[in-house]
Amino acid sequence: MEALQKLYDLMHTHQVIDPAVTTYTWVFDATPGFFEGTRGMFISWPFVAGVAAIPDASQIAGHSAFAPNPAVETSGSVDGSEFFGVPVYSENKDEAWRLLDLITSREGQRVVAMGGWGSIYSGILQEPDIVEAFPFYPALAKAYEYPVDGGWSEDRPRWTQMLADEIHEVLADRKSPRQALDDAASAALEARSQDES
DSSP states (O other): OHHHHHHHIIIIISOOSOGGGGGOOSHHHHHHHHHHTOOSOOOOOTHHHHHHTOTTTOTTTTSOOOOOEEOSSSEEBOOOOOOOOOOTTOSOHHHHHHHHHHHHSHHHHHHHHHTTSOOSOTTGGGOHHHHHHOTTHHHHHHHTTSBOOOOOOTTHHHHHHHHHHHHHHHHTTSSOHHHHHHHHHHHHHHHHHHHHO
16 A cells, blocks of 8 residues: 555656556557656666667667666566467477577577667676676666566456556545555455355
């Protein structure tokens, strides 16, 4: 409840959060303000720091930094779960596996890192030539020390939506944080009860 109250205060009392934040649905809704320099902080994917450093793409090139995401006890890594796979019906499975071998090789991961995406190998993120091109990579490598379990379950989207709807009510100034969280908990308990009957 404390965190939701803080979010409410930042939006309504201090007015330092973009009022359109409740309509954002993905990273590219929020990046324009960051790249224009009208957003002071942005918790996002690591590639955003790379784009922010490109003068042709960002008005804040040379004036931004990247740090591991905050967490309760240490830090948090939210580098994502981008993945490649071989479809079961692939007609070229051998070539597909060769591509996966290349992508996951150190050589392939150096190419990935030089493209602005975090490598799966934290050591690559600390190699001098790569750090010179992407100075924020050591912070990303540090974040890898603190993997975060997203707590995935089949019904997670359902519970997440219930909570998101109630958070939206708070940010729209229609409910207090306590009422919204109580309502989210009640809705989840009611749904679980219906599932079990």
